[in-house]
Amino acid sequence: MNIPREDELIYEVLSYMKEEGKAVGAGSVQRRLETRGYFMAEASVGRLLREMEYRGLLEKESNLGRSISPQGEEKLRDLDVARWQGNWAQEFFSGNGSSDKEHLTELLIARRPVEIEVARLAAKNATNEEIGELRRIVDKHEQMAKAGKAVSHLDTEFHQYLAKISHNSILEAIVELLRKKEEDATKLEGIRRHAGNISNDEHRKIFEAVEQHDVELAVLAMKRHISNLMHTLKEKK
Structure with a gap:
């Protein structure tokens, strides 16, 4: 369950009250929480219910309790959505039993249209200050790659920052989700390093297109970048 612990507790209380459809007391809520793995004194449950009432989540009904x-x-409803999203993300990033190669291939296929649109919008919308920060990331990536150091975290930083300067919050959130699992970035780096393709030329070309505000060139550079990644992955034995 990928929601804060306090909200998990609130979710259990609200779910129970919704199921009951009537006012319930602290003792009844305490027994329900115990079946869900939350062991609290009745007085503590009472304080929780008063706090939830204060926040407008519950209503007091005379001596009958709260509803x-x-x-x-x-x-x-909001917590239901949060739970669903958390469970979906956990299942997605578990790989669903597929091999590393299959999982990474599916991931790149999912990233391709998103990252291409990100590159287009970044070239269109990035400010001079944002372009300067993107340059810093690319320079650092190149320096560390030449020194033979790990760069997967900088690859992630580059693409997430590119999404940020696209000035599209939905695309930014999608890129963050698709790049949430650092293990994927590390595996891709290992495959590229083994293939002798760890240099940062492709990020440099994407950056230069963004710097020039050349939308078509940015799209082309990103397409080539992802296509080359997929080709390298395909060639992996």
């Missing part, structure tokens, strides 16, 4: 409020139902 879920309209605001609480909205919070429950």
